[in-house]
Amino acid sequence: MSYMDKTTGIPEQGITPPIPDTGEMPDREWRKDDKTLTNAELTLEEQDWFCDARPTPAKPAWGPVEKFYNWARANSLWILAFGTGCGAIELRPLVTARYDISRLGMQPRPTPRQASVFMIGGYVSIKTLKRIVRSYEQMQGPKFVVAVCSCAINGGMYWDSYNTVKRIDQYIPVDVYVTGCMPRPEAVMAGFSKLKELILAGKAEGQNLYAEKFDWYKANQKQVIKDWNMPDYNW
Amino acid sequence: MKELYDTISLQFTLKDFHQQKPNLAFATAEKQQLIALLTYMRDVHRYTHLVFVTAVDWLEENRFQITYMLHNYDIKADFGIRVMLDRDKPVMESIHHLWEQGRVYQRELHEMFGIDFPGSPGVNEPMILEGWQGPPVMRRDFDTAKYSLETYDHRPRDTREPESHMKEKLYPED
């Protein structure tokens, strides 16, 4: 398990941009202005269905209150498991009697609206990435991402695949990586306890990071997702 | 299985008979006779189950091979019928009227090998690769590692030689 490891050459936020992050995005046809998205890839009828607002960073509450909230968040992690690969199988032992994450206040949640931890279990193909982006954006913040398995970190055994993205942190902000192929349930639980530490320390602000660097994330996503047939930001 | 091959050979042009197991055999058929042969196998010899349809890319010989694997539930035997296609113009007749599930295989082959099956329902829709714009991916002249390195950003990797690394770490003053 490594959290934004210095030795792998990843900076503190876990990101090295493939597109230089100059603030001036070259490709701007999906941005109407600073607050509005165009949803240009959708049909006119579909544009009515979806929201066109950009995400905005949410301010944390006043110090001690935020600390209290963070304590509640850390002790009530509701998991949205995205079983993209073999790592998804690791969540099942976690909820059964042997490991029993419910004693830590965690429970699997079937809908992104109610979950607070997004658990990506394995390699991410382009088709999956679309669903990941949609599910991630539908979650209500503060939201955290735990990526399990080596495939989610650097492509793993699919490093030379034509259809697998190698670094999820270029497309959505990732808080904790759990290494292993596949990691044992203990390793996954260690990852969750690391996430807890981060939340308690107030460092797990992936939602705000996503909102601040929205242009950069979107550009990366649009670079690999060629048939973008979904709204630019899913509420 | 040899008897079956001989029986079919009376009506159809077959070659390259190959008995792999007592209940598994292959033979190569002519492209023009394939639909008739499959219908004949299904209706007369009771090879009623289409197990799979798959393709092989013979790059050096510049041709595709499509294999139709049929299964007979009565005698529990499999018979694979191979067809060779020209690699430059890979078009094959559709079998979706014989087996409904054939169109799924044909859709997959169209996506993965670029083999066209005119008339097969939904054959042009993407199956796994949504929005794929490159060449058909299972063709052997498509270099997947090269494509991956060019298209996706790879996480930088640190490799250390154990001896020098530990030396540096433990005895930095040396």
Added chain:
Amino acid sequence: MSLVTKLIWTFISLGIVTIWGLTLTGIVAKIFARVQGRLGPPVWQPFIDIIKNNAKRTAVSHGIMFYLGPVFRIAGGIGTYMFIPAIYGSLYFSNFSVSGDVFLVMYFIFFGQLGMALGAGEGGHPYSAIGVARGLAQMTAFEVPFALSVISLAVQYHTLNITEIVAAQQGGILSWTLFTNPLAVIAAMIAMLGMNMYNPFSVVIAPQETPIGPPTEYSASFLGMLATNRGIFNAAKMVLFMNLYFGGATNLVEMIVKTFCIYFFSVFIGVAFPRFKTEDAIRFFLKVPTLVGILAIAVFLI
């Protein structure tokens, strides 16, 4: 006692009952976990969940009706409780009990689910619609034996006032409805299984089959509101059953012990049995419990 003091006391008792209801949910979750061989969440987990849900920084709304869904739901929960005298003979915990309040309470039990149906419908999620359809169908089914049981009580005690029904049961265990009218109690307790939505009648809020039922689209503080309501509603229902069938309570401790025991009935069943499909649940409610309910009325009419 002036109306204002009464209101203040009602809200104090509402607070107590909310805390008790949520603790009850926590205890039950723990019991379920222990039966399944797990350690289970801490007893105060429902409170943490509610705090966390309310502390979410964003919440998505699909329109006014969507917004009002949880409001109706919690209004149903509070309304149910407000018209039940929580403690018999207590000046402070008798709430707004009036004559004929049994019908009002029964209406309020239904009200929340209807509001939720409208709200969840506006969310536009197909699973919400499925969950609502299942919920309403099951609710209509278990209302039948419950209503029959209440009618049987009305025939027995010649009143529709909960306070009077409790008063009629005073004077020893043997004067409880449980012993004077066992048929009505059987019908009502089976209806309670459906009301509490534990197994075998839990398909409405089944977490994995139709993701979480009606509240699929509800997030953040909406969900917190629904969870709070679950606490209030659970406790209110138990208090109602205690008043109608188990002789009411004369002090707070008695109330807590009795409601816990009544709730335990549905927990016992829930731990031991698998889930009914919706249509099977409806069929179940409309067969034996309904017959028992009719019999309970017939006994007193003849």
